[in-house]
Amino acid sequence: MQNQLTKMTCIKDLRQVAKRKIPKMFYDYVDTGSWTESTYHANSTDFQAIKLRQRVLTDMTGRTLATTMIGQQVKMPVALAPTGLTGMLHADGEILAARAAEKFGVPYTLSTMSICSIEDIAENTSAPFWFQLYVMRDRDFMRALIRRAQAANCSALVVTADLQVLGQRHRDIKNGLSVPPKPTLRNWLNLATKLEWCLAMLNTRRRTFGNIVGQANGVTDTTSISSWTAEQFDPRLSWNDIAEIKELWGGKLIIKGILDAEDAELAVKAGADAIVVSNHGGRQLDSAPSTIRALPHILSAVGNGIEVWLDSGIYTGQDVLKAIALGAKGTMIGRAFLYGLAAYGEDGVKRALDIIYNEMDISMAFTGKTDIKTVNKDILIPGTYPLAN
Numbered sequence: 342m343q344n345q346l347t348k349m350t351c352i353k354d355l356r357q358v359a360k361r362k363i364p365k366m367f368y369d370y371v372d373t374g375s376w377t378e379s380t381y382h383a384n385s386t387d388f389q390a391i392k393l394r395q396r397v398l399t400d401m402t403g404r405t406l407a408t409t410m411i412g413q414q415v416k417m418p419v420a421l422a423p424t425g426l427t428g429m430l431h432a433d434g435e436i437l438a439a440r441a442a443e444k445f446g447v448p449y450t451l452s453t454m455s456i457c458s459i460e461d462i463a464e465n466t467s468a469p470f471w472f473q474l475y476v477m478r479d480r481d482f483m484r485a486l487i488r489r490a491q492a493a494n495c496s497a498l499v500v501t502a503d504l505q506v507l508g509q510r511h512r513d514i515k516n517g518l519s520v521p522p523k524p525t526l527r528n529w530l531n532l533a534t535k536l537e538w539c540l541a542m543l544n545t546r547r548r549t550f551g552n553i554v555g556q557a558n559g560v561t562d563t564t565s566i567s568s569w570t571a572e573q574f575d576p577r578l579s580w581n582d583i584a585e586i587k588e589l590w591g592g593k594l595i596i597k598g599i600l601d602a603e604d605a606e607l608a609v610k611a612g613a614d615a616i617v618v619s620n621h622g623g624r625q626l627d628s629a630p631s632t633i634r635a636l637p638h639i640l641s642a643v644g645n646g647i648e649v650w651l652d653s654g655i656y657t658g659q660d661v662l663k664a665i666a667l668g669a670k671g672t673m674i675g676r677a678f679l680y681g682l683a684a685y686g687e688d689g690v691k692r693a694l695d696i697i698y699n700e701m702d703i704s705m706a707f708t709g710k711t712d713i714k715t716v717n718k719d720i721l722i723p724g725t726y727p728l729a730n
């Protein structure tokens with residue numbers, strides 16, 4: 342295994358192994374954007390267009406990427422983003438990812454739509470993790486989730502604001518995405534080629550939505566879960582609800598899914614501690630701007646009034662460096678760690694984090710900086726990066 346891992350030199354390598362190892366419907370679920378996927382692709386290409394200034398003959402010793410996100414020490418400004426169905430990419434996937442994050446020294450965010458439950462993560466890790474809340478029509482269930490996150494000692498609540506209705510992902514429909522996969526001939530044929538995945542799944546009891554089944558009214562089995570999800574995400578959710586959530590929670594509050602300067606200002610007014618400039622990894626509004634393009638507008642609107650983070654399209658340490666140079670205080674990664682998890686479980690997540698760390702560290706050195714906290718626009722080539730207008 343160690344030998345295989347050292348050959349994984351970039352996130353793309355992990356992606357290739359993930360594609361080979363896990364059922365097609367779950368790989369496609371990760372590796373997709375909504376509709377034409379134009380936003381999904383723009384998230385990456387807009388990062389690539391930004392060029393770094395190489396500096397030479399500067400003392401490169403004593404480098405550090407350590408900083409803080411909402412006051413929490415992090416080994417680098419990267420947190421694991423909340424991702425649904427993670428325990429379908431690898432048995433006990435959320436526990437493994439949370440453990441890898443803890444050992445590495447970055448925050449882990451558990452999704453409402455996870456397979457392992459809030460309590461599972463609390464029992465199997467020691468560092469406090471963050472909990473991501475989807476707001477459902479059933480407000481009692483939402484309140485119960487918040488109480489469970491408090492009881493589990495979660496150190497931040499991440500409210501996702503951009504998924505009250507679902508952007509269409511063609512492949513999920515064509516594949517008949519379900520948890521667990523339905524026993525169709527097509528699925529059996531595909532599963533027959535994924536024996537390692539199947540054996541690991543047979544060895545865990547966690548094969549359904551751990552936060553929901555048996556907890557939310559009327560949900561006792563997984564066959565009803567997809568229709569339940571579509572019916573239950575509350576399209577009425579508005580800024581007025583954030584006040585109630587903030588009060589119930591009483592701790593650090595992060596609003597994720599901000600793409601517009603006006604919404605960023607509203608998040609400041611609502612008393613959020615941080616916002617995540619995010620387009621959900623290009624999975625929601627297709628033709629929305631990439632997040633790295635949206636970032637300067639948002640920063641010029643909110644200034645230092647709130648911590649501004651960014652996700653969507655981060656697959657390299659250079660991407661993180663560029664986001665930080667443009668003024669983000671932190672970042673989140675989704676697919677980058679999911680590919681590692683699907684490929685090699687906990688070790689794969691650790692490998693993904695190591696890859697991003699090393700890329701960021703060496704690239705920062707090339708730009709003549711030794712401390713991530715001092716990185717700013719000076720390391721970028723003027724004319725190649727987006728500006729606020």
Ligand SMILES: Cc1cc2nc3c(=O)[nH]c(=O)nc-3n(C[C@H](O)[C@H](O)[C@H](O)COP(=O)(O)O)c2cc1C
Pocket residue numbers: 370371384422423424425426452453454473501597619620621622623624652653654655673674675676677679
């Ligand atoms: C497979 C998958 C599942 C996701 N599930 C959730 C979720 O349950 N809750 C949430 O807030 N965001 C979810 N997201 C969005 C991520 O939190 C994050 O915004 C996105 O992955 C960032 O883009 P990246 O994958 O390019 O890094 C999901 C993303 C992916 C790829």
